Amino acid sequence: MLIDLITEDPRWQEAGLDTLAENAARAALAHLGLVPAAHEIALLACDDARIxxxxxxxxxxxxxxNVLSWPDEDLAAEEAGAPPALPDPSAQDPEEALxxxxxAISYDTCAREAADQAKPFADHVTHLILHATLHLLGYDHIRDKDAxxxxxxxxxxxxxMGIANPY
Known part of the structure; x- marks a missing residue:
C-alpha cells in the first residue's frame, strides 16, 4: 500500500480518508510515469490543534x-517552471518502496474550506492530498512559473479523476 495512514482524528475514518488518499497519491504518481506500489507516503490524519x-x-x-508536507528528499528544480528531478521510473521496485x-492533513480546516467554497468534501481532500504528494515529488508554488x-x-x-478544476 502506498499510504501509511496514522489516524489521530476519528472523523477521518468516517470520511474514508484511507481510500481518498490512496487514490489521489496513486493518480499523481501514475500520471508522472511512476509506479505507485514502489513508493510510500506517511500520512497523519489530524485536527486543527495538532496541525x-x-x-x-x-x-x-x-x-x-489544511495540509503540510515534508519531502524525504529535495527534488525541486533550480530553474523556475522546470519540472523536478523525479525518481527514475525504470528503477522502481515494489519490494523496496521508496x-x-x-x-499531515487537518479535518477541521478541510471541512471548513470545502463548505466555504461549496465543494464536495471528498473532492477537496483528494485535491489536497494530490497537492501534498506533488510537493513530496519536488513541485512547489512559491515562484509564479512553478505555481x-x-x-x-x-x-x-x-x-x-472526474474532479472539477479547484482553481
Whole structure:
C-alpha cells in the first residue's frame, strides 16, 4: 500500500480518508510515469490543534492549515517552471518502496474550506492530498512559473479523476 495512514482524528475514518488518499497519491504518481506500489507516503490524519502545533514547529506559523508536507528528499528544480528531478521510473521496485515523505492533513480546516467554497468534501481532500504528494515529488508554488506548472498538473490529474478544476 502506498499510504501509511496514522489516524489521530476519528472523523477521518468516517470520511474514508484511507481510500481518498490512496487514490489521489496513486493518480499523481501514475500520471508522472511512476509506479505507485514502489513508493510510500506517511500520512497523519489530524485536527486543527495538532496541525497548528506542526505548523508552528516547522514553519513558524502558529495557526492551523489544511495540509503540510515534508519531502524525504529535495527534488525541486533550480530553474523556475522546470519540472523536478523525479525518481527514475525504470528503477522502481515494489519490494523496496521508496519513501517520499510525510503529509499531515487537518479535518477541521478541510471541512471548513470545502463548505466555504461549496465543494464536495471528498473532492477537496483528494485535491489536497494530490497537492501534498506533488510537493513530496519536488513541485512547489512559491515562484509564479512553478505555481503554473503545479496547478496545471493538478488540474490535469483531477480531471482524469472526474474532479472539477479547484482553481
Amino acid at each position: 497548528a502545533t506542526l505548523n508552528t514547529e516547522f514553519r513558524g506559523k502558529p495557526v492551523p492549515t 519513501f517520499l515523505g510525510d503529509i 503554473t506548472l503545479m496547478e496545471t498538473l493538478e488540474i490535469e490529474i483531477l480531471g482524469k
